[in-house]
Amino acid sequence: MITIEKKATIDDYIKQCKTESDEPLCAYFYNLDLLEEHAKTIKQSLPVFCRLYYAVKANPEKEILKTLEPIVDGFDVASQGEMEKIKSISNKPMLFGGPGKKKKELEAAMDSNVELVNVESFHDLYRMEELAKLQQIKLPVLIRVNLSENVSESHIRMSGVPSQFGVDERDIPQLITEALQSDHVEIRGFHFHAMSNNLDAEAHLHFVESCIQKSLRWKEEYQLNTPIIDIGGGIGINYWDPASPFDWAHFTDGMHRLNEAYSKEDLTLFLEIGRYMAAECGTYVSEVLDVKKNHGKNYAVLRGGSHHLRLPAAWKISHPFQVYSIDEWNEPFSRPGIEGENVTIAGELCTPNDVLVRDEFVESVRARDVILFHYAGAYGWTISHHDFLSHPHPQQVFVKNGEYM
Numbered sequence: 001m002i003t004i005e006k007k008a009t010i011d012d013y014i015k016q017c018k019t020e021s022d023e024p025l026c027a028y029f030y031n032l033d034l035l036e037e038h039a040k041t042i043k044q045s046l047p048v049f050c051r052l053y054y055a056v057k058a059n060p061e062k063e064i065l066k067t068l069e070p071i072v073d074g075f076d077v078a079s080q081g082e083m084e085k086i087k088s089i090s091n092k093p094m095l096f097g098g099p100g101k102k103k104k105e106l107e108a109a110m111d112s113n114v115e116l117v118n119v120e121s122f123h124d125l126y127r128m129e130e131l132a133k134l135q136q137i138k139l140p141v142l143i144r145v146n147l148s149e150n151v152s153e154s155h156i157r158m159s160g161v162p163s164q165f166g167v168d169e170r171d172i173p174q175l176i177t178e179a180l181q182s183d184h185v186e187i188r189g190f191h192f193h194a195m196s197n198n199l200d201a202e203a204h205l206h207f208v209e210s211c212i213q214k215s216l217r218w219k220e221e222y223q224l225n226t227p228i229i230d231i232g233g234g235i236g237i238n239y240w241d242p243a244s245p246f247d248w249a250h251f252t253d254g255m256h257r258l259n260e261a262y263s264k265e266d267l268t269l270f271l272e273i274g275r276y277m278a279a280e281c282g283t284y285v286s287e288v289l290d291v292k293k294n295h296g297k298n299y300a301v302l303r304g305g306s307h308h309l310r311l312p313a314a315w316k317i318s319h320p321f322q323v324y325s326i327d328e329w330n331e332p333f334s335r336p337g338i339e340g341e342n343v344t345i346a347g348e349l350c351t352p353n354d355v356l357v358r359d360e361f362v363e364s365v366r367a368r369d370v371i372l373f374h375y376a377g378a379y380g381w382t383i384s385h386h387d388f389l390s391h392p393h394p395q396q397v398f399v400k401n402g403e404y405m
């Protein structure tokens with residue numbers, strides 16, 4: 001899918017660190033050239049009825065946002081903090097959503113470049129109506145729907161199941177009716193973000209078409225203007241088998257077919273992509289401090305762990321990794337290591353939950369080798385509990401045009 005060689009620059013970085021310092025290596029390494037290329041590919045492959053928003057929550061680092069800014073149509077933000085981050089680098093529009101909006105956040109959204117706000121409950125609607133009335137504006141909103149039926153096999157679902165997100169589809173008629181009576185809230189469409197890490201392109205297309213059909217039905221029934229249809233994000237990364245990724249080409253072929261099939265409707269579909277956009281450009285790099293056997297199982301212990309990359313511990317998966325061998329060993333004692341065996345790769349925290357790789361085969365791993373955790377650019381550093389045990393934070397390294405920023 002992505003052709004830029006990413007190992008070369010990480011290679012240089014690791015070699016440089018190992019010659020210049022005795023400190024065990026620990027860093028997030030971002031290849032912004034890869035990110036730029038990937039974002040352009042995503043944007044160019046979508047049909048004209050799509051608008052591409054970046055879901056800031058996946059990775060809000062300024063360098064990531066600045067790299068994406070010229071390519072995307074706007075940003076999906078979930079807090080005032082994210083709004084401020086976008087305002088500091090862009091004038092592009094924002095969509096603001098989240099289940100627990102504060103008054104200050106809604107006011108900030110009304111004062112900022114926020115194009116649309118998600119209504120996630122009746123209470124949300126009443127609060128927005130009141131605030132918009134005070135400001136004497138008509139607030140454009142999307143109604144976030146929690147669909148009645150199951151939408152995918154993804155293991156994290158926000159829709160089609162009971163959740164804190166959106167309005168139950170069965171209550172949507174009532175919500176539309178009330179919103180239509182409002183003088184200060186204007187329904188501009190529907191928001192359907194429903195799942196996380198979906199790997200099935202066909203299922204995603206099926207989901208998109210069902211969002212289109214439902215939106216058109218509500219449009220007809222309630223005489224709405226042509227609704228914006230926000231299908232959210234949820235496109236997955238195959239952490240279990242990166243060689244079999246989400247079939248983006250199949251998905252976009254299907255999106256082009258939908259564009260043609262519904263061309264008379266003059267639809268606009270919003271995508272809010274986070275994980276699929278940012279995951280691949282980031283690598284978490286962490287040095288092995290120790291290798292040992294315990295109760296018959298091999299463990300490699302890192303200078304780092306789930307306080308930097310929480311995702312594999314949260315999902316109880318093995319994160320895709322690669323052992324980067326460092327041959328030099330100058331200590332006066334023997335070097336612990338294993339060859340051709342399974343290993344569990346754990347972090348430096350005092351908890352057995354601090355595990356990034358569970359019982360996976362390695363050709364070799366020794367103390368002082370470095371582990372590269374690929375696909376760590378989304379929901380990596382920012383979702384992790386950085387300060388547990390007060391270890392120093394990893395270095396954050398950004399490379400653009402092959403040069404450090």
Ligand SMILES: Cc1ncc(COP(=O)(O)O)c(C=O)c1O
Binds near residue numbers: 055232
């Ligand atoms: C409303 C909304 N939109 C978009 C996203 C981004 O999803 P993903 O990172 O799976 O693309 C999320 C993620 O939680 C979300 O809550």
